[in-house]
Amino acid sequence: MATSARRAGTPVLAHALSAAERGLAVIPLSPRKLPALRSPHRADPAHPPCHGECGRFGHGVHDASADPARVRALFAAAPWATGYGIACGLPPHHLIGVDLDTKPGTDSPAALRALAARHGFTVPETVVVLTPSGGRHLWLTGPPDVAVPNSASRLAPGIDIRGAGGYLVGPGSRGTRGTYATARGTAHLRPAPCPPALLALLLPPPPR
Ligand SMILES: [Zn+2]
Known part of the structure; x- marks a missing residue:
């Protein structure tokens, strides 16, 4: 620090x-x-x-x-x-937050792994923030020329996306349910670029 x-x-x-x-x-x-x-x-x-x-x-x-x-x-x-x-979405990082929630009956980390297998991308090693309710926020970076929209459970149940106009609760924050903290070994990583195949899933379909 x-x-x-x-x-x-x-x-x-x-x-x-x-x-x-x-x-x-x-x-x-x-x-x-x-x-x-x-x-x-x-x-x-x-x-x-x-x-x-x-x-x-x-x-x-x-x-x-x-x-x-x-x-x-x-x-x-x-x-x-x-x-x-x-x-999220601001220069220089153009941060994209992948919010893996823990809702009853959903397994969002498994859903992300399934998406990765189906669409042929690897979830990169990046900053991970653990939430007090057991969720995980993956920090990714986007290209400067695209605005990734916010979405809730659009990709898969329990996977929310924080994009342009959204924000991620930062590590060290205290909420009513506890403290947010970086996952071991990820605090000093640079946020990794969003894999193109995942980025394509985050963008709205082109207008018809
Ligand atoms: Zn004003």
Whole structure:
């Protein structure tokens, strides 16, 4: 962990700053894994759509930044944050999160292995984050010119995809059910490129 992170005021800020140092844009999250800062326009339903153009915080994943000064400012504005979200789909990594859930009656890791066998790809060695409920998040990178959409159980039951506009709960975050942590031996890996055959499954079908 770099000096700036060690000097951070709270443990979660230190983790968020470490992610930012890797080029990952982050936002503070509440214990319920939701953006910790509420919309400054929530009392004004007639306010035109704003993704942060107003200059204030509270625009969900649009607040995300890898700039340490902005990350500190975000967390100073949300001292109740216990976690952080990593925005997917942004440069330089164009992160894609493969969220292998543990829903009763589903075996999402087996479903991913079956997809890999059927479509001829190998799930690469990459950063894996273990969730408090026993799930796993695989971090992959995408090409800069494609926007991978978010999806829930579209690929297979229990496999959710975090793409453009989505976020992943970062390692070191605390939620109501426990702490997120990197799987042993994966913390310092570079997120691996998404295999092309898997990427093809994540993209919407071309318009007819
Ligand atoms: Zn705004």
